[in-house]
Amino acid sequence: xxxxxxxxxxxxxxxxSPLLALPTVIFLTIGIGIPILVTIIYSFLDRAExxxxxxxxxxxxxxxxxxxIENLDGTTGFDSRWIKVLWNSFLYSGIxxxxxxxxxxxxxxxIATRDENKRNILLAAVTLPFWISILIRTYGIRQIIDDxxxxxxxxxxxxxxxxxxxxxxxxxxxGLVYVFLPFMILPIYSSAERFDFRMAEAAYDLGARRWTVxxxxxxxxxxxxxxxxxxxxxxxxLGSFLQSDMLGGGKTNMIANVIALNFGQARNWPFGCAxxxxxxxxxxxxxxxxxxxxxxxxGEKVSFI
Amino acid sequence: MSFLQxxxxxxxxxxxxxxxxxxxxxxxxxxQAGEFFVMLGPSGCGKTTxxxxxxxxxxxxxxxxxxxxxxxxxxxxxxxxxNTVFQSYALFPHMTVEQNIAFGxxxxxxxxxxxxxxxxxxxxxxxxxGMAKRRPSQLSGGQQQRIALARALAKKPKVLLLDxxxxxxxxxxxxGMQIELKRLQQETxxxxxxxxxxxxxxxxxxxxxxxxxxxxxxxxxxxREIYRRPVNAFVADFIGETNLIEGSATETGIxxxxxxxxxxxxxxxxxxxxxxGPVTVAIRPEDFELSENEGALxxxxxxxxxxxxxxxxxxxLDETEVVASLASYGVRVPDRGETIGLNPLEHSARTVxx
Amino acid sequence: MTTxxxxxxxxxxxxxxxxxxxxxxxxxxxxxxxxxxxxxxxxSFNSSRIATIWQSFSLHWYSVTFHDxxxxxxxxxxxxxxxxxxxxxxxFAVIAALGLLRMKRAGSAFAWALIGAPLLIAEIVLxxxxxxxFRAVNIPLGLVAMTIAHTAxxxxxxxxxxxxxxGQLDNAPFEAAADxxxxxxxxxxxITLPLLAPAIISGALLAFAISIDDFIxxxxxxxxxxxxxxxxxxxxxxxxxxxxxDAISSLLLLFSGVVLISSYVLNRRxx
Numbered sequence: 046x047x048x049x050x051x052x053x054x055x056x057x058x059x060x061x062s063p064l065l066a067l068p069t070v071i072f073l074t075i076g077i078g079i080p081i082l083v084t085i086i087y088s089f090l091d092r093a094e095x096x097x098x099x100x101x102x103x104x105x106x107x108x109x110x111x112x113x114i115e116n117l118d119g120t121t122g123f124d125s126r127w128i129k130v131l132w133n134s135f136l137y138s139g140i141x142x143x144x145x146x147x148x149x150x151x152x153x154x155x156i157a158t159r160d161e162n163k164r165n166i167l168l169a170a171v172t173l174p175f176w177i178s179i180l181i182r183t184y185g186i187r188q189i190i191d192d193x194x195x196x197x198x199x200x201x202x203x204x205x206x207x208x209x210x211x212x213x214x215x216x217x218x219x220g221l222v223y224v225f226l227p228f229m230i231l232p233i234y235s236s237a238e239r240f241d242f243r244m245a246e247a248a249y250d251l252g253a254r255r256w257t258v259x260x261x262x263x264x265x266x267x268x269x270x271x272x273x274x275x276x277x278x279x280x281x282x283l284g285s286f287l288q289s290d291m292l293g294g295g296k297t298n299m300i301a302n303v304i305a306l307n308f309g310q311a312r313n314w315p316f317g318c319a320x321x322x323x324x325x326x327x328x329x330x331x332x333x334x335x336x337x338x339x340x341x342x343x344g345e346k347v348s349f350i
Numbered sequence: 351m352s353f354l355q356x357x358x359x360x361x362x363x364x365x366x367x368x369x370x371x372x373x374x375x376x377x378x379x380x381x382q383a384g385e386f387f388v389m390l391g392p393s394g395c396g397k398t399t400x401x402x403x404x405x406x407x408x409x410x411x412x413x414x415x416x417x418x419x420x421x422x423x424x425x426x427x428x429x430x431x432x433n434t435v436f437q438s439y440a441l442f443p444h445m446t447v448e449q450n451i452a453f454g455x456x457x458x459x460x461x462x463x464x465x466x467x468x469x470x471x472x473x474x475x476x477x478x479x480g481m482a483k484r485r486p487s488q489l490s491g492g493q494q495q496r497i498a499l500a501r502a503l504a505k506k507p508k509v510l511l512l513d514x515x516x517x518x519x520x521x522x523x524x525x526g527m528q529i530e531l532k533r534l535q536q537e538t539x540x541x542x543x544x545x546x547x548x549x550x551x552x553x554x555x556x557x558x559x560x561x562x563x564x565x566x567x568x569x570x571x572x573x574r575e576i577y578r579r580p581v582n583a584f585v586a587d588f589i590g591e592t593n594l595i596e597g598s599a600t601e602t603g604i605x606x607x608x609x610x611x612x613x614x615x616x617x618x619x620x621x622x623x624x625x626x627g628p629v630t631v632a633i634r635p636e637d638f639e640l641s642e643n644e645g646a647l648x649x650x651x652x653x654x655x656x657x658x659x660x661x662x663x664x665x666x667l668d669e670t671e672v673v674a675s676l677a678s679y680g681v682r683v684p685d686r687g688e689t690i691g692l693n694p695l696e697h698s699a700r701t702v703x704x
Numbered sequence: 705m706t707t708x709x710x711x712x713x714x715x716x717x718x719x720x721x722x723x724x725x726x727x728x729x730x731x732x733x734x735x736x737x738x739x740x741x742x743x744x745x746x747x748s749f750n751s752s753r754i755a756t757i758w759q760s761f762s763l764h765w766y767s768v769t770f771h772d773x774x775x776x777x778x779x780x781x782x783x784x785x786x787x788x789x790x791x792x793x794x795x796f797a798v799i800a801a802l803g804l805l806r807m808k809r810a811g812s813a814f815a816w817a818l819i820g821a822p823l824l825i826a827e828i829v830l831x832x833x834x835x836x837x838f839r840a841v842n843i844p845l846g847l848v849a850m851t852i853a854h855t856a857x858x859x860x861x862x863x864x865x866x867x868x869x870x871g872q873l874d875n876a877p878f879e880a881a882a883d884x885x886x887x888x889x890x891x892x893x894x895i896t897l898p899l900l901a902p903a904i905i906s907g908a909l910l911a912f913a914i915s916i917d918d919f920i921x922x923x924x925x926x927x928x929x930x931x932x933x934x935x936x937x938x939x940x941x942x943x944x945x946x947x948x949x950d951a952i953s954s955l956l957l958l959f960s961g962v963v964l965i966s967s968y969v970l971n972r973r974x975x
Contacts, residue, residue, distance in 0.1 A: 066803025284826020
């Protein structure tokens with residue numbers, strides 16, 4: 046038997062050579078891999094003396110300056126600014142995740158228990174925002190919470206004119222919740238849709254009331270969807286830029302805003318890269334955490350692609 | 351006074367096309383305490399709707415349901431003193447066997463020690479003592495079925511509702527479970543209401559059977575009576591196997607296709623029919639005997655099928671095919687193509703409304 | 705005993721399929737999701753110069769939008785990039801799917817990490833990393849740079865539906881084709897690709913939508929004269945907000961709606 050023949054017998058019909066994926070892998074190495082590598086390398090270099098870019102001189106000062114400030118007189122002190130930015134990013138992403146989950150569970154269950162026609166329409170209604178630019182959606186929510194918008198007008202009429210939502214941390218949060226809500230609804234819905242309502246019927250039959258059914262039967266059953274939703278909201282929220290920029294008014298910087306600043310006006314690429322590396326590390330840490338939680342609570346591997 | 355009382359229950363569904371389906375059309379029913387009651391019928395006949403209405407998982411449009419003197423149709427499912435064994439078992443996949451059974455007891459705020467005891471007892475009842483810590487997914491279909499049963503029994507319901515609980519099991523397992531269910535019902539004394547579409551299962555298990563069709567009860571009686579005296583052609587055909595032969599009545603008897611004739615005194619005495627016009631005669635296959643002379647029915651043998659305990663002879667009377675089930679041993683078996691006569695056993699032929 | 709006569713008035717029984725307050729919360733969420741979009745749509749017909757203050761109904765700002773040469777240029781840039789990114793990312797996604805999915809190899813972990821990276825790593829990180837890389841190797845910022853970057857982060861989106869579809873397929877059609885004498889190339893052309901076609905179209909649509917809506921990557925990689933529409937809108941919002949922003953946003957909303965509805969209709973017809 047020739048060698049070629051043997052080889053053909055190994056694969057199943059329709060199975061194509063893994064070499065086919067090679068161009069994609071090469072392209073992604075250039076388009077994704079190298080930029081990440083460059084980011085890591087740059088984070089250990091000096092900033093350029095003039096203009097943008099870096100000076101090729103190894104110096105871990107960027108990481109040091111995450112915590113330590115060098116005063117003009119040469120003394121050093123603890124710098125809490127970037128820690129605070131990190132903390133804010135975590136806090137806002139966390140609150141966004143919790144708030145979106147609280148609202149997404151009811152609507153996902155509600156859609157999943159409608160009859161088929163209604164369900165399709167409602168599903169389309171929560172999917173549509175996916176197809177709309179985040180920039181436009183952020184702009185839309187900005188117009189709503191603007192001092193001259195409906196919320197501002199109502200507050201003005203009620204005599205709370207001195208309160209402002211726009212350009213406050215609350216505005217950033219509202220924007221994050223608004224933008225990422227569909228990212229939570231859809232994965233929970235796909236779990237809720239698979240929920241066998243006969244389970245709930247069995248629980249009712251055994252004497253459980255509606256809140257008990259919800260807590261002890263429904264929630265554990267849709268847990269994979271909730272975990273997926275947490276990942277899909279928390280990760281992009283952590284790296285979000287537009288909401289704090291357009292709604293927070295620069296007062297509530299998140300990591301992404303500081304990275305953008307250092308590649309823009311501040312012209313400190315190494316520091317921006319160091320923050321990027323930090324953000325990558327935090328994201329991967331969170332991914333590992335959520336995979337661990339997912340495996341623990343559902344016994345299934347959480348997959349991100 | 352009956353134990354489970356169902357009075358004038360109606361339930362109408364609207365189909366997506368806008369039509370109306372009477373799932374339950376003025377159904378009244380009295381079930382006695384400790385009875386093994388079977389609701390039988392083809393799918394869509396309303397039997398499951400009635401069961402779910404008793405459970406409280408569906409609300410009838412009108413009518414009254416009471417258990418042990420307490421009206422239950424106006425209280426929610428979780429307060430009713432009845433429990434259900436679901437067709438799909440509906441075991442909670444994220445709980446162990448033990449937790450599944452304990453769930454219903456926790457809802458009643460039963461003390462921890464008592465829960466432990468009653469879970470153990472329920473597991474013993476269904477002979478699955480060692481399975482407490484397993485997950486439902488680690489059990490076979492038959493075991494899951496028993497856990498579903500144990501979960502409902504642990505609640506000590508006044509009425510246990512069983513919604514085609516055995517339909518997912520293979521034949522051999524099903525036979526075993528039928529016997530076990532019957533035994534369990536006798537031991538516990540709990541009233542069982544058992545829904546099935548399998549007439550053999552219904553007959554072997556029920557103290558009484560209600561045959562449903564199109565949202566109505568067509569016949570309610572003991573298995574024996576239903577088998578022997580079906581009220582109409584539907585019941586005769588649905589319960590067991592029956593030859594339905596269209597004949598025409600005369601003063602002396604009934605003329606059958608193929609030139610056969612059954613005289614009045616061969617027909618069950620409780621059957622009434624006119625002296626003229628068309629009439630449907632029902633004869634069970636096992637109620638025939640081969641006639642060496644001229645039989646009441648005359649026809650040509652079309653097929654002879656040996657099934658082990660009997661020989662089934664398909665006979666063509668003109669264009670009507672009848673099946674006679676003859677003993678496979680000790681009698682002569684006719685050949686294909688042979689012209690033979692068949693006689694119904696005395697009083698076994700019945701006339702039925704079509 | 706006559707329970708039926710002495711029974712109290714029937715209690716209103718709850719619908720067991722509904723959980724308390726879920727309906728209200730759901731309508732609230734839908735309202736929240738759509739009110740900003742409705743507001744933008746409404747204010748696009750504002751005749752005032754200031755976006756947030758309503759004056760009277762007018763199509764003025766649509767007319768301004770249609771005659772704004774900057775918008776036309778930005779739109780044309782966006783479309784060029786999106787078409788390029790869609791074609792390339794779909795192609796890369798299809799070959800990656802064929803090469804990687806029906807075979808499990810240890811070496812594929814690296815490939816998967818690269819493909820999945822844009823879904824996990826914040827876009828701004830990839831954007832500044834790409835910026836730094838392109839500057840280092842002297843790739844000029846502009847349409848080509850943006851198309852390369854868009855293609856890279858669109859690949860996972862184009863791949864998602866294809867992967868889902870491949871997961872549903874069993875071996876039967878491939879075995880049947882082989883049994884009937886088709887060789888590997890024929891199986892690929894006559895069986896695999898036709899079976900994947902709907903998923904490839906979905907993936908391409910998704911890639912197009914992701915690319916045309918992208919702001920952050922384009923923000924860092926657009927050179928002079930190669931501004932995309934989202935970057936241009938962002939600039940408008942930053943400076944003076946006229947209802948032109950609402951008008952152009954409404955047009956994009958409309959476009960998204962049409963794309964979604966047509967993909968639904970396509971799906972329906974396929975069924």
